[in-house]
Amino acid sequence: xxxxxxxxxxxxxxxxxxxxxxxxxxxxxxxxxxxxxxxxxxxxxxxxxxxxxxxxxxxxxxxxxxxxxxxxxxxxxxxxxxxxxxxxxxxxxxxxxxxxxxxxxxxxxxxxxxxxxxxxxxxxxxxxxxxxxxxxxxxxxxxxxxxxxxxxxxxxxxxxxxxxxxxxxxxxxxxxxxxxxxxxxxxxxxxxxxxxxxxxxxxxxxxxxx
Amino acid sequence: xxxxxxxxxxxxxxxxxxxxxxxxxxxxxxxxxxxxxxxxxxxxxxxxxxxxxxxxxxxxxxxxxxxxxxxxxxxxxxxxxxxxxxxxxxxxxxxxxxxxxxxxxxxxxxxxxxxxxxxxxxxxxxxxxxxxxxxxxxxxxxxxxxxxxxxxxxxxxxxxxxxxxxxxxxxxxxxxxxxxxxxxxxxxxxxxxxxxxxxxxxxxxxxxxxxxxxxxxxxxxxxxxxxxxxxxxxxxxxxxxxxxxxxxxxxxxxxxxxxxxxxxxxxxxxxxxxxxxxxxxxxxxxxxxxxxxxxxxxxxx
Ligand SMILES: Cc1ncc(C[n+]2csc(CCOP(=O)(O)OP(=O)(O)O)c2C)c(N)n1
Ligand code: SF4
Numbered sequence: 001x002x003x004x005x006x007x008x009x010x011x012x013x014x015x016x017x018x019x020x021x022x023x024x025x026x027x028x029x030x031x032x033x034x035x036x037x038x039x040x041x042x043x044x045x046x047x048x049x050x051x052x053x054x055x056x057x058x059x060x061x062x063x064x065x066x067x068x069x070x071x072x073x074x075x076x077x078x079x080x081x082x083x084x085x086x087x088x089x090x091x092x093x094x095x096x097x098x099x100x101x102x103x104x105x106x107x108x109x110x111x112x113x114x115x116x117x118x119x120x121x122x123x124x125x126x127x128x129x130x131x132x133x134x135x136x137x138x139x140x141x142x143x144x145x146x147x148x149x150x151x152x153x154x155x156x157x158x159x160x161x162x163x164x165x166x167x168x169x170x171x172x173x174x175x176x177x178x179x180x181x182x183x184x185x186x187x188x189x190x191x192x193x194x195x196x197x198x199x200x201x202x203x204x205x206x207x208x209x210x
Numbered sequence: 211x212x213x214x215x216x217x218x219x220x221x222x223x224x225x226x227x228x229x230x231x232x233x234x235x236x237x238x239x240x241x242x243x244x245x246x247x248x249x250x251x252x253x254x255x256x257x258x259x260x261x262x263x264x265x266x267x268x269x270x271x272x273x274x275x276x277x278x279x280x281x282x283x284x285x286x287x288x289x290x291x292x293x294x295x296x297x298x299x300x301x302x303x304x305x306x307x308x309x310x311x312x313x314x315x316x317x318x319x320x321x322x323x324x325x326x327x328x329x330x331x332x333x334x335x336x337x338x339x340x341x342x343x344x345x346x347x348x349x350x351x352x353x354x355x356x357x358x359x360x361x362x363x364x365x366x367x368x369x370x371x372x373x374x375x376x377x378x379x380x381x382x383x384x385x386x387x388x389x390x391x392x393x394x395x396x397x398x399x400x401x402x403x404x405x406x407x408x409x410x411x412x413x414x415x416x417x418x419x420x421x422x423x424x425x426x427x428x429x430x431x432x433x434x435x436x437x438x439x440x441x442x443x444x445x446x447x448x449x450x451x452x453x454x455x456x457x458x459x460x461x462x463x464x465x466x467x468x469x470x471x472x473x474x475x476x477x478x479x480x481x482x483x484x485x486x487x488x489x490x491x492x493x494x495x496x497x498x499x500x501x502x503x504x505x506x507x508x509x510x511x
Contacts, residue, residue, distance in 0.1 A: 061222055066230075068217045077219035091225045098298050099260070109227055202224045205231035 006035045006165050008151040015146040017138075018162035025160045031168045032160065040168065040175075047128070047153055047166055048182035052193050054126035054151075057089040060110050062132030064157065066093055072173070073131075079176035080130060086180050088195055092118060094129075097136050108201050108208070112136040112143075119148040129164070130155040130171065138163055155179070213240035213282040229257070233301060239282045246276045246422035255281055255302055260295040264458025266448040266465060267366050270419040271296055274337070274364065277429040278302070284333040285323070287316040289347065291339035291373045292450075293366055310347030312336045313354040313363060320361045333433050334361035340381040341371040344400055348380070355409040358440040362432040365402070365443070368450040376453045381445075383474060388453055403478060406443040412485040413442040417477040418465035424477065434492055435485045442485075447475040 004021035023035040031043030038046075051057045065076045084091050092110050099113040106121035112132070118124070127150055129137050134156065141152050141163040153168075154161040155176060160169035168175060187193070202210035216239055218226055237253040238244040248254075255275040259268045271293075278284050286304035288297045289312040297304045307315040316336045323332040336343075343351050343365040351363060369386065371377040376389035380400040387394045403416045413435040415428040425446070432442035449464045451457070456464055468475040481489065 061225075066219060066222050066226060067215070068219045069215045074219050074221075077221040081221040091222065093222065093225050093227075095226055095230050098258075100258075103258075105227065108225075200225070203226060203228055203231070204224070205228050205235055207228050 004035055006032075006145070006163065008149050008165055009145040010147050010149060011145050013146060015142055017142065023162040025162060026167070026169055028170060031166065032162070033166050035162070043166060043168055044179050044182040045186070047168075047179055048186050049191065050126050050151055050153070050166070051087055051089065051128075051183065052186055052191050055194055055196050056122055056124045056126075056198075057087055057193075057195055058122065058124045058127045059084050059089050059091050060094050060127055060129045060132065061091065062094045062129065062137070063096060064133065065131030066095055075173045076131065076171075076176060079173045079180070083176055083180045083183070084200070086183050087193060088198075090122070090124075090198060091200060092122070094132055094136070094140070097133075108203070110140070112140040115140040115144050116147045119144055119150045124148075124150050126151045126153070128153040128155055129161075130176070131157070134158055134161070137161055216282060229253075237301070238276070240280075244276065244278075244281075246273050246426045249273075249276050249422075256296070256300050258299050260299065261292055262452050262458075264451055264461055265292070266419055266451070266461040267292055267296070267368070269461075270366060270425070270446050270448045271300070273419060273422050273425040274429055275300065275302065277426040278333070278335075279430060279433055280331065280333060283330060284335060285319060287312045287319065287334065287336045289336075289338035289342035291342055291366075291371070292368075293337055293339055295373075310342055310345075311350055312338045312342060312347060313350040313359070316361050316363075317354050317357065317359045320359060331437055333437065335433070336361065336363045338363075338365060339372070340365055340367045340369065341377075341379045344380040344402055352405070352409050355406060355411055355441045355443070358410055360436050360440055362429075362436045362442045362444065363406075364429075364432075365445045366448045367445050368448050368453070369399070370450060370453055372450040372453060376450075399474070403443070403445055403480065406441075407480040411441045411443045411480070412439045412482040413489075414444075414480040415478070416445040416447075416475065418447040418469045418475050420462055420465040420469060428479075431481075431485075431489055435488060438488055439482070439484050 006018045026032050026037050030037050031040050033046055061080055094110045097112050100111050104111055106117045110118040144150050144152050152164045153166040154164035155168050155171045157171040160167040232253045238248050261268045281302045288294050288306050290309040316334050320334040367381050369382045370379050370388050378391035378395050382395050384398045385394050403414050406414045413432050419425050432444050436442045451461050
């Protein structure tokens with residue numbers, strides 16, 4: 001049987017779980033790229049290139065990095081902001097996992113129960129999940145692969161995600177910074193960001209300010 | 211969770227939708243004397259719910275969440291049923307357990323939290339339907355009481371299995387005919403409050419959710435007694451308006467009827483001597499505090 005590849009969709013209304021198709025998780029120091037196990041270093045370059053080639057590169061930070069629940073979360077948030085600035089990429093939060101029907105503001109937030117709405121609305125072609133609890137990330141990644149043509153990546157703090165098109169594991173502040181370094185290196189080599197111009201959304205308790 | 215942790219990371223705060231800013235800025239986490247009166251004026255710990263429009267369980271949820279003495283240090287354990295659909299909307303830590311297992315999960319959780327955080331009072335509260343509490347989970351419910359586990363069990367008594375379409379439950383009244391129990395119930399409503407008292411609960415209350423101040427008092431009493439002494443049980447009548455053929459606005463009337471003289475839900479409380487002593491002490495302390503605050507106000511005025 002040929003190796004199943006975790007490609008950008010749209011694959012099917014119910015895409016198979018990549019694990020059930022024989023995709024295995026990377027070991028420490030490795031990543032997976034479309035289901036192929038590769039050294040982590042290769043992943044940084046691949047992810048950076050994907051991001052720079054994208055029209056709407058987007059970072060989806062989850063509750064583990066949005067909420068200030070420990071010192072590490074603060075540091076990761078800082079690194080994520082720096083990565084977004086370096087690319088540039090949109091930052092769209094997955095602030096919690098409530099099924100927000102039908103009120104979701106697809107321009108400004110993403111929800112694991114219907115992540116496709118945010119992908120479609122913003123025409124996101126490359127994204128990365130970071131700080132999302134594994135079971136919710138798995139759900140969202142599968143729905144995205146099922147119904148959209150977005151290339152998904154995961155900066156997972158645990159063992160990685162088979163259902164992402166590219167997945168790192170054991171995410172740390174340093175790993176987010178390594179991804180940023182790969183972006184800067186490519187840029188220095190002349191690779192230009194293809195991102196369409198955008199303005200990062202800004203919000204306060206009284207609403208949207210930018 | 212400590213209330214200091216309910217803040218946003220500075221570097222990403224500005225991408226967060228307004229409701230999360232509001233949660234940090236105006237929720238009642240850590241506020242002394244929080245209660246049902248905060249509903250509508252402070253950021254609530256539950257905004258939307260996924261129950262039927264007008265379901266009394268929704269207002270019961272609001273009152274309970276507003277009455278928790280320390281929401282930032284409370285963990286709910288839920289079970290399958292209509293209540294479980296609400297938990298994903300609640301801004302308090304919660305765990306969903308396999309149907310019926312809720313009091314077993316809560317036992318382990320409470321003991322573990324005690325070991326893990328010896329210096330912090332962590333409240334564990336079970337909240338489940340009557341099918342989960344009295345039928346399928348009765349073993350777990352009662353064993354936790356026998357063992358004197360220190361947490362509160364709240365049962366939303368809608369007198370049937372609502373989430374699966376209306377099957378007969380132990381708390382259903384005799385003779386009641388439900389959609390999935392067409393022959394009518396042949397035996398009496400299980401007297402769980404009395405069973406709870408005999409099984410070792412130190413504070414037991416059965417009431418409707420028609421009066422928020424009563425619900426608040428019962429919840430606070432139950433949690434305080436569970437902290438210091440042992441298991442407590444609260445049974446709240448939250449009629450399933452869908453099953454009894456009522457409109458969205460009629461839940462309140464149904465509860466008022468049920469708690470009027472001679473009704474099934476006239477409020478009752480059972481309090482052990484030990485628990486009464488504790489509640490008296492807490493009441494005296496609160497009174498003294500209020501008096502001192504009043505005196506301070508008059509002096510400064
Ligand atoms: C172990 C197990 N058995 C049965 C079910 C099916 N089930 C789901 S909800 C439910 C009824 C819940 O009734 P109750 O506890 O009274 O809560 P309500 O829905 O009335 O609030 C049942 C039997 C299940 N989910 N798990
Ligand atoms: S089925 Fe009954 S108990 Fe369940 S949400 Fe609807 S009205 Fe409430």
